[in-house]
Amino acid sequence: xxxxxxxxxxxxxxxGQNVTLSCEQNLNHDAMYWYRQxxxxxxxxxxxxxxxxxxxxxxxxEGYSVSREKKESFPLTVTSAQKNPTAFYLCxxxxxxxxxxxxxxxxxxxxxxx
Amino acid sequence: GQQVMxxxxxxxxxxxxxxxxxxxxxxxxxxxxxxxxxxxxxPVFLIQLVKSGEVKKQKRLTFQFGxxxxxxxxxxxxxxxxxxxxxxxxxxxxxxxxxxxxxxxRLQVFP
Numbered sequence: 001x002x003x004x005x006x007x008x009x010x011x012x013x014x015x016g017q018n019v020t021l022s023c024e025q026n027l028n029h030d031a032m033y034w035y036r037q038x039x040x041x042x043x044x045x046x047x048x049x050x051x052x053x054x055x056x057x058x059x060x061x062e063g064y065s066v067s068r069e070k071k072e073s074f075p076l077t078v079t080s081a082q083k084n085p086t087a088f089y090l091c092x093x094x095x096x097x098x099x100x101x102x103x104x105x106x107x108x109x110x111x112x113x114x
Numbered sequence: 115g116q117q118v119m120x121x122x123x124x125x126x127x128x129x130x131x132x133x134x135x136x137x138x139x140x141x142x143x144x145x146x147x148x149x150x151x152x153x154x155x156x157p158v159f160l161i162q163l164v165k166s167g168e169v170k171k172q173k174r175l176t177f178q179f180g181x182x183x184x185x186x187x188x189x190x191x192x193x194x195x196x197x198x199x200x201x202x203x204x205x206x207x208x209x210x211x212x213x214x215x216x217x218x219x220r221l222q223v224f225p
Contacts, residue, residue: 033213035215040123040220041217041218042120042202042215042216042217042218043157043202043204043215044215045212045213045214048212050211058212059214090156090157097211098206098211099144099145099206099207099210099211099212099213100144100145100162100164100206102147102159102162103147103149103157103159103204103213104159105156105157105158106156107155107156108156
């Protein structure tokens with residue numbers, strides 16, 4: 001089946017620890033995105049990538065980092081600089097970056113702080 | 115900056131009642147998309163509207179794009195318990211390709 005796979009489903013972070021969330025897609029999509037969702041709120045854009053080896057900051061990039069070494073993969077690292085990391089993280093992809101293509105979402109990762 | 119506001123934030127209805135959520139922008143939108151997120155799930159694309167005044171239907175769901183392309187609505191006729199979830203609108207930020215999401219409307223349907 002074609003789609004987006006996020007792992008793990010649940011993740012716990014200790015103080016001062018960096019954690020990495022995985023996102024893989026086999027849809028051959030150029031664009032990939034990371035969104036953060038807090039309870040009862042909308043989705044806020046963290047980072048997005050339009051092409052391999054290139055990515056741009058979204059609205060809330062501080063405390064996060066990404067890489068796009070392969071078209072299929074767009075991992076997100078939540079660094080220790082992110083003081084309030086507890087949230088539901090959603091990875092998405094689209095065929096291109098025009099903003100007119102629909103997004104396909106992964107099933108999400110719930111990150112909690114121990 | 116450009117924001118996409120949705121109202122209401124919550125809506126509780128009896129099964130069989132109608133439901134409407136509204137999405138409003140301070141700027142003209144090139145297009146607008148609607149997504150549904152079931153409880154514990156991820157957003158799933160429903161539809162995209164592009165033309166001024168456009169109306170599209172999907173079974174009991176009716177989507178409208180305003181004449182000025184600054185607002186949109188989603189109307190569900192005769193809600194069912196399967197309609198439960200949060201409905202989001204999303205649109206590209208002005209002069210960018212970044213898709214920004216509305217705050218969402220959470221729908222609860224009581225049998």
